[in-house]
Amino acid sequence: MTDTAAPETPDRPQERELTQDGPALRLWMIDASAYIFRAYHALPPLTRKSDGLPVGAVQGYCNMLWKLIRDMKGADGPTHLVAIFDHSEKTFRNEMYDQYKANRSAPPEDLIPQFPLVRQATAAFGVHCLELPGYEADDLIATYACRARDAGGEAVIVSSDKDLMQLIGGGVVMWDPMKDRVLAEDAVMEKFGVTPDKMIDLQALIGDSVDNVPGAPGIGPKTAAQLLDEYGDLDTLLERAGEIKQPKRRETLINFREQILLSRELVKLTCDAPASDPIDDFAVRDPDPETLAAFLDEMEFRGLRARVGDGKAPARDGTAFVARPKPLTAPVVTPRYAPAQPTAAVEGQTFDLEAYRCIQTLEELNAFLARATEAGVVGFDTETDALSATHAGLCGVSLAIGPNDAAYIPLTHEHPPVAGAGGLDFGGETDQREALTQIDKPTALARLKSLLENPAVLKVTQNGKYDLAVMAQRGIRVAPIDDTMLISYVLEGGLHGHGMDELARLHLGHDPIPFKQVAGTGKAQKSFKHVELKPATCYAAEDADVTLRLWRILKPRLAAARLTTVYETLERPLPAVLADMERAGIRVDPARLKSLSSEFGMRMAELETRAHELAGRPFNVGSPRQIGDILFGELNMTGGKKTASGQWETGAATLETLALTHELPRVLLDWRQLSKLKGTYTDALIEAADPNTDRVHTSYQLAAATTGRLASSDPNLQNIPIRTETGRQIRQAFIASPGHVLISADYSQIELRLLAHIGDIPELKRAFAAGIDIHTATASEMFGVPVDQMDPETRRRAKAINFGIVYGISAFGLAAQLNIDQGEAGAYIKTYFERFPGIRSYMDKTKTEVREQGFVETCFGRRIHIPAIHSKSGAERQFGERAAINAPIQGAAADIIRRAMVRMPGALEAAGLSTTMLLQVHDELVFEAPEAEADRAIAVIKRVMEGAAEPAVALSVPLVVEARAAGNWDEAH
Incomplete structure (x- = not known):
């Protein structure tokens, strides 16, 4: 038999056969x-x-494309090649979020x-x-x-686009032809500090100003990588955002949760685009010489025309050129993300650390x-050997009277142990150091008590709740x-964090000594009680000095901003109340x-x-893949x-x-829930x-959220689930002590009640005044169903809208919540505003105010700054705007429960009750009361x-x- 070549069809050059x-x-x-x-930005303008x-741009594109075709020749080159274009600016993401890429300017006119x-x-x-x-x-x-x-x-x-890096892995790499570099998993880790499977989460956090993804x-990338690594x-x-120690990060993640989740949907690439072209259509082929020559001649690209010749790209130097992206099977290096080292402290000109005193005798004290x-005014701080105020040992106390006039009183410092078997090793002899x-601890505390409890001396603290709890454990009630x-939180809540270091940099131009500088880091970190007295004095006394200086700057601003009442009624009394709750x-x-x-x-x-039986084989039920x-x-x-990484989506919704x-x-699903609970x-x-x-x-954080809501950590007792049986x-x-009971007192629908008041919504006011179920009343008003004929599904939809409106829910969010299409969800929201026009009026008014002022206020005067309202990003x-609409409502609810907490201990004491307030869980307070006084306590x-x-x-x-x-x-809830 004679071998013959398969003929080429005139309309389709012969493709490389895959045998x-x-x-x-x-x-x-x-x-x-x-x-x-x-190509457009790399080359100077060129006209025919x-x-x-x-x-x-066409010439630059042709040069780049021809170089790619020339370089990819060889045994390891592609079998299939395709160029993929954007079809138009509007995509399905614009339906999800109408501001997506809204800030992009039109392409240059000549492009x-x-x-x-x-x-x-x-x-x-x-x-x-x-x-497509x-x-x-x-x-x-x-x-x-x-x-x-x-x-x-x-x-x-x-x-080299970072948006595509989420796809890397499992047989997918990127190649940057400009740098002639393969981008595999190690390159992503090197650049962003995460592996490709976490790029979606990272981009959801950092956002994208180019595409108008808010994040x-x-x-930024480093912080996001650090958080995802942790x-x-x-x-x-x-x-677990409430557990984050840094107030600004914690507040951002809590307040912008919905924005972050939307950002994740915007950056997530789909693997299910309805593209009908089969991969077989992309088979590599040489260009048709006549077609290519005609196009290059038409464009007048004579130099490129000469280089291309007949369009067949020879290998370099006549040898088989191995394509650059060969390392598809190379070992993947995934180093752990290493957080950046802390910046060294910078001493401001007005801070003299050498001037601080270490008080070691009773006479000096x-x-x-x-x-x-x-x-009459003294800066005050404590140093301890642990973070828990109820269990920490007191290492010492620092006081400041004026700038650089500060002192540290060590109480329980020790020489650090010498490493050895069992922790100490002195060769069989006693420690000769x-x-x-130091002053005798009981004697020093007795003398400090006279100052710290003196009503004529104001003690200035920074996050004083902790210090109050520490001293209360030792019988001292600081006041x-x-x-x-x-x-700072009252003055500028929402503008920045309120930790001492950040405030010192902002208002004093000074970087305080970082804790790691005196105590070390990682496994080498030592307890503060083992820090030598000289560096301990500089570190501790500086804290008191900085705190007093900040007070002299910030306190006068309260009166100037007309915020003194907010501070005095909502903030100043609360640390002592919370300290007692934490100790209890x-x-x-x-x-x-x-x-x-x-x-x-x-x-x-x-x-x-059971899962293995249903699957027909064993598998790891904890592995999404x-x-x-x-x-x-x-x-x-x-x-x-x-997902874009090629893994099937197996989230809860799926x-x-x-x-x-x-x-x-x-x-x-049941296994996952039990795993989380356990x-x-x-x-x-x-x-x-x-x-x-x-x-x-x-432990409670008072300045955790811009709206005034408290956060709980170590452990977080505000997120314990209540809706499921498990x-x-x-x-x-959670139980009462013998002879006692727990009392749970919970505000009923407080945010909807405040919406009715703040928005002046007559229909909602009437329903609340009459004691009618608000969701039934809303459903009746919206859908025209009599209250006595209301079905559960209609009420459920009204409930979702009621609560969603308070948080600025979109048609997209409501559709996902109710499992309906966006059109139907949008119609529900439109009907809601038509039935309750006061809500729309409130929203429009609030948007106008926040644009003009940069902040909104609760009805109690709390000022909540919304810096995003002046962002360049749409x-x-x-x-x-959505945060501004919600803030006066959620903030007022937070203010109300704060006011209740401040008054509660005095009210219980005045009634002759020994009932103790234990927990605050947003709209709920939990108490422990002797059984005999439970009814009277509930009434109070x-x-x-x-x-x-x-x-x-x-x-x-x-x-x-x-x-x-x-x-x-x-049972109490």
Whole structure:
């Protein structure tokens, strides 16, 4: 038999055949839109001589494309090649967020006519062109990268765009042809500090000013990478945002949660774009010589025409050129992200650390205290050996009378231990080091008590709640106090953080000594009690000095800004109240927690076994990748979508949908819930409980959120679930002491009541005044259904809108919540505003005020700054408007419960009750009361809480508090 070549068809050049013994699928995808703009900006303007047509970008594009075609020749080059373009500016993301890419200016006038010429050039070079209405080029690249990977092939993305880096891994790399560099997982880690599978979460945090993706204001790539490294992923980070120590970061993540989640949807590339072109159409082929020559002649690219010749790209130097992106199978290096080292302290000109005194004798202490008493105002700070105020040891106290006139009184400092077996090693002899000179602790505390409790001497603190709790543990009730953190919070809440270091830099131009400088870092970090007295004095005395200087600057501004009343009524009294609550703690039942932990563990094991049975084989139920492979790859469940990294989506929403018709997803959801409850609550609470008292002592942050809401940490007791049966079991482990009961007092729908008052909504006011269920009343008003005929589904929709409106919910968000399309959700919102026009009026008025002033105020005068309202980014301005609408409502609710908390101890004492306030959980207060006085205590608690707004504000709707007593928190709630 004679071998004959297969004939070429005249309309389609012969493609490289993929035989069983031939090369595997290697798809190269050119980010053509990026090529165009790079070519335009890299070259000077060029016009066609014959008619003046701009062609500079076209020439640059052709040069880049020809170089790529020439360089990719060789055994490891692509089998398939495609150039992918953006079709238009409007995509499905604009439906999700109308400000997406809204700040992009129009392309340069001389570039616009070159776009179609670039597409002609691509075809002339024999490269397949691809674009799709409603989708970006990046989405098509993601879609075909996933298709190539699913087919067992490899994909090379010819681009350096960070938006595409989420695709890297599992047979996908990027190649930057300008730098001739492969971008694999190690390159992403090197540049951004995260692996490619976390790029979506990182971009959701940092946003993108070019595409108008809002992200989290103030969080850059390094901070985002550090947070993701610590918390694992974005969902966990947002869920545990209240635990973050840095106030500004914590406040940003809490306040901009919805904005961050929307940003994640905007940056996430889809692998399911409805592109119909098969990969086979992209087979590599040489350009048709006549077509290519005709195009280059038409463009008058004579130099390129000469270099291209017949259009067949020879290998360099006549040898088989190996394509640059060969290292697809190279080992992946994923170093751990290393956070940046802290900046060294910078001493301001007015700070003299050498002037600080270390007081080591009673005579020196008496003399300094006499001067402090005469001054009438003293900066005050404590140094401890732990973060928990209830369990920390007191190392010493620092005081400041004036600039550089500050001192540290060490109380329990020790020589650091010498490393050895068991921690100390003196060769069998006693420690011969000379004892540190310090005043006897009881004697020093007795003398300090006379100053710290002196009503004629103002103690100035920074985050004084901690210091008050520390001293109260030692029988000293520090009063009166001023708190520079809270003064700053009242003056400029929302503009910046309120930690001492940040305030010192902002107002004093000074960087205080960082703790790590005196105590070390990591495993080498030592307790403050082991810090030598000289550096301990500089560090501690400087804190008191800085605090007093800040007070002298900030305190006068309260009166000038007419915010003195806000500070005096809502902030200044609260540290002492919270310190007492933290010290009291709340009792837990360790046996119950251990039983629950064991029960959850056994149920998890049972669910895991059942999951394996349903799947037909063992797999890791905690692995999203393995779950996706089981559900969609092996069981062929419908409705699956892949993430840009090629992994199946297996989030709660996906599993909930699948659970409607399949058992396995429900089993996996139940396993996940139990895993979270066990790790986050039962196990963690056992660890957090004091072994001597079985009480858990949380810590409250007063300046955590711009609206005035408190946050809880170490442990966080404000996020314990209550809606699920297993979640309720956790609350059942919070119990009263013998002979006592827990009382839970909760405001009923306080934010909706405040919306009715602030927005002056007659329909809502009438419903609240009459005691009608507000969601039923809203549903009746919106949908015309009589109250007595209301069905649960209609009420549920009204409830979602009621609460969503308070948070500025969009049609997109409501549609997702109710599982309806955006059109229907938008119609609901439109109807809502039509039925309650006062809400629209309130929103419009608030937007106008915040644009003019840069802040909004609660009805109690709390000022909440919204810096995003003046952002250059339209996205941030839009979210600023939504924050401004919500802030007066949520802020007023926070103000009301603060007012109630401030009044509560005095009211209980005046009634002759020994009931103790233990917890604040947003709109709820939890108390412990002797069984015999529970009823009387409930009456006092309800009276104080329901009247907390008065006399400052006379609300036009009643506040209602639901209170109940029981042996555990769940039954009391």
